[in-house]
Amino acid sequence: MYKLIHKDKNSAARLGRLTTAHGQIDTPVFMPVGTHGTVKGITPKELDDCGAQIMLSNAYHLFLRPGLDIIKKAGGLHKFISWDKPILTDSGGYQIFSLALLRKLTDKGVEFQSHIDGKKHFLTPDDVLDIQLTLGSDIIMPLDECAHYPCSRDHAEVAMKRTIAWAKQARKSFEHKKTGKQALFGIIQGATYDDLRQECAKEIIDMDFDGLAIGGVSVGEPSDLIYNTIESVAKILPEEKARYVMGVGYPPDILEAVERGVDMFDCVAPTRLGRNGTAFTSKGKLIIRNACFQEDFGPLDASCTCYTCKNFTRAYLRHLFYAEEMLGLILLSAHNIYFFLDMMRNVRKAITEDKFVPFKKDFLEIYNKG
């Protein structure tokens, strides 16, 4: 499903193309997160207009609400949410981690209480695969255990081994159930322990998944640890498979990862920070509520061509946030999504021209200077 098109001459950055049943995806790609089947604050049309090639959704959340029956009756997730481009679904592995108080893990699967109604559920790696097959997800992520940070070596090892066991199970079942239209990725865990990462990577690579993901990063550790993990794992990944770093990241993180050969990214930052009043701009983060923008009648980002930047001033956006008007959240979220996607367009262009390294340097210089 992945085709390597071009390798940057001065770094490990790569240009590629993913082919799915719902269309092609140029990589490196940023995938907006739409946990509940919607990228918060953005309509599918707007998402499409600003160049989104694929969106994320979450099997755990959709399984609990509205439930598989409803999505099946609606004709699948794509129809239900009115998005006909590719969808990648996360399994809920991250939810097991973030809603930790509610769960019990065994090698067979995970028992947890619904955060919505308290009802108990038990899901095996097979169940989680089936849920995503039913949703009609283009890229399926298997159940994994995402360790927190800091994490003891013992715990990291247990989580890593469990992730491998679950991956084996999912991979085996997928062999019998696959339709040819849906892809299954493998997830590499191991926290910040390089030997565990290497061991896990080898095992996961051997299972011949359609793509390979590095999970369990950006869970609270310092940036350089994220980069180190990505670098050491990416080095041993096969060239002919797409590489996805789950949950990363802020613009600098994405650029660092691209430079190390990563193709796919997702992060809640553009929408969550947008909703909470922070805009990503070419000059770094901008907190729209700050008093200095009260009479600033310029755009969020003078070099941005998104709808928000072409039509609205910082003073107005600030006003919307203080007045608690929902348009503020929408406009900032939309700008942030556009900013990320536009950055990725520039990343791809730079790789095409073998100019990724200077591109990254220039971008970060302006971004960090503020």
Next chain:
RNA sequence: GGGGUCGUGGUGUAGCCUGGUCUAACACGUCGCCCUGUCACGGCGAAGAUCGCGAGUUCAAAUCUCGUCGACCCCG
């Protein structure tokens, strides 16, 4: 003219009866920070009041007493 209620950060209030634990609380507002496979229009923090003013009682007063100023209400 008589009687009463009330005056506490920018705003609205709590505390007063039963003085000390009030270096004065809460909400909103103001200001700033945080958010990385979203339980998230969320989270954290800071600044800001000599408790209308004056006197008295007391070891100690936002709190009790008297006076005074102001706001409002009732009766004439």
